[in-house]
Amino acid sequence: MRNIEEQVHRVWNPEVRPLVGEAWRCYNSGTTRACIVATWAAVAADLIEKIVRLADDGEGDARAFRTKVEDAQSAGLTVASVKTMQEVERDLLDHAVQLELIDTITQRELARLREDRHLCAHPSLRSLGEAYDPQPEVARAHLAVALDALLTQPPSQGRRVVEEFKQHLCDPLFSPSPTHLTATFLHRTRRVARRKIVDLAVKHAIRELPPDPGTPVDPIMLADRMAQCLRAFAEADRDLVRDMLTKSLDSLATLPGAQVLRATARLGDLDVFWEQLNHPLADRLDELVNGLAPSGHEALPETHADVLALVRVDPARQRLTHIEHAFERLVSSNRAAVMARKPHRYFVRHVPRxxxxxxxxxxxxxxxxxxxxxxxxxxxxxxxxxxxxxxxxxxxxxxxxxxxxxxxxxxxxxxxxxxxxxxxxxxxxxxxxxxxxxxxxxxxxxxxxxxx
The missing domain is CATH 1.20.58 (Methane Monooxygenase Hydroxylase; Chain G, domain 1)
Incomplete structure (x- = not known):
């Protein structure tokens, strides 16, 4: 019960929030039919506002819808305008699916809400003339679905938000701020789009996939940026990042050694990376790490320094038995280069030396x-x-x-x-x-x- 109360306060549109609050009060007072009617009213108002907003943002497929709504609103309360808005409401879910505001599963669930709303608002529809008397659980289920799938979500589209994520990652003025990344591409997106974004980030961070043609960023830089996103996302939704890593980590087995080291350097700060790393991959990585320390005074390559700097991470030391010895073997200049990667308490005892x-x-x-x-x-x-x-x-x-x-x-x-x-x-x-x-x-x- 408490979960719905919290979600009511998280409704994205402040103009729709009073409608949702009214539906929740109706449910708590036992007026089930009124709860269902108010819930559909909130859904319809929310979708209309979101589609109009998409049209304002330049979404071509939403412009005709916006024109139709604005014409009906400007005509006032006339028979024609009421009929137009009834047509808008009838096709509303289809438009929402077309614009990727909801998926087909959510469409089916909201269609059930719309049908129950018709039965509540027009009890004469029942064949024997009895008033439709829905159970309280039905009203609560409709409200929960509407809140979770729609009302608490901003007007973000599936493919569009993924494209916006890719564009931001390839922007020369890319912002690595964790707060910005999670607020824009995690908290403000639906569950399906969220999983696509995190999965895309994992694939790039591990496999260094090429960006879209014409993009002014090379695959390694893009992979580094994707890893920055994953670290931010893991703070907000650790389980989601872990699940997406599980799907892609096996590809490390067939990648060249240099690429494996770069991927490890990018993701080694994440405890979920080490949790999902299987024993054969850990053994291969351990062998690669054992050969990183140069025998003489030659400068340590940056990627090798990044990998050896993971000695500060507890799971890395547990899974890679050679990493501490490899770090200890370094000459002072290379040891300092590793320590400088990320100042950490693990390294502080080496300062006097x-x-x-x-x-x-x-x-x-x-x-x-x-x-x-x-x-x-x-x-x-x-x-x-x-x-x-x-x-x-x-x-x-x-x-x-x-x-x-x-x-x-x-x-x-x-x-x-x-x-x-x-x-x-x-x-x-x-x-x-x-x-x-x-x-x-x-x-x-x-x-x-x-x-x-």
Whole structure:
């Protein structure tokens, strides 16, 4: 019972909402026939408004309908205008199906409502002259169907909303805002269209399907955008994303290794991805991950860094037994590149080690800028102390020109530590000044000023 009450307040059209509220009050008061009549009135008003709105938005098939309705409304309460509106109501569900506002199943359910409305409004239709006396359950079922399938939904069409989704994903000004994506393409669409959109996003994210001809976006960029959508959709409807992943994950078995790694990097943040990954695919992926760490100091490709960054994800470590070892094998520059993909508490314990291993001035600056300062908000006092000790004792860190300003930046980033953090910074400053003479450029006077 509570579910219908909530849906009444979620009716899309504020002008239709009072009609729906009236139908619900009629049901609660036991006036079943009035409930059915009011429910159909709400359905008719809602569909007319939605079709007219589609015509205003440029939908060609809705323009003739809008003209017919507007002509009848402008004529006033005449016999001709009443007859016209009766014709509109008679063909209303057919128009709604043609414009994809409802599907044929919903059409059949609303047609039953319309027939019951006729019996309630015209009791003389019964053969023996008895008044039609519907059961309360019938009225409640009609109202529930109308709310779920139509009245709480905006005027979004099936194929049209899918096309709008594809156009948005291919727009050079694509907006990855999760709130925008879920509000526009998930919450404002019907169940069938919603499933099509999520299924389309999954297929592109895994298989890197080509976009429509003439679209100014390459398949890999489109796949990355689709994955961003899936992460947003999973926050709103995790079960739907899981179901759609189940249908498409098997295609990973036949894709080239590089494509498998890219798909994993895109979707590895989703716990449902790891839930649906079967054992053979997990074993293949584990073998691919084991070979990602280069043996020397060559730069780690971006896709490989994205995959190894999934070591921060608990299900990834459980399913991929080699991923932690592969990350540990990386040289400091590549380890920092992985950590920088997405700052996470899993990586924070590696911060002090980066400064201990820095082998040159420029490398020290690069590592600090890339994966030390960004981790400042995640450091605790103990890790900060270890980091600063390594900073001071490693000459390549202490005497690199840019490190003077980076120390100020890290000091700001660790402000959350309060007095404990300030104690570590004072200790660092004292340590540095025991190692640098009074005339040295590297006495960190900028940091002293920031601390003061």
């Amino acid at each position: 980066l400064l201990a291993e820095a082998g040159g001035w420029r490398q020290a600056e690069h590592l600090t800028r890339l994966a030390v300062v960004p981790y400042g908000p995640l450091l605790d006092a103990e890790l900060l102390g270890q980091t600063l000790t390594n900073w001071a004792t490693n000459t390549q860190c202490r005497t690199a020109g840019e490190m003077l300003q980076l120390a100020v930046d890290l000091h700001r980033a660790t402000a959350h530590l309060g007095a404990a953090g300030e104690a570590e910074w004072r200790s660092f400053l004292e340590h540095v000044r025991t190692l640098e003479d009074a005339e040295s450029y590297y006495r960190y006077t900028e940091l002293e000023a920031a601390m003061a």
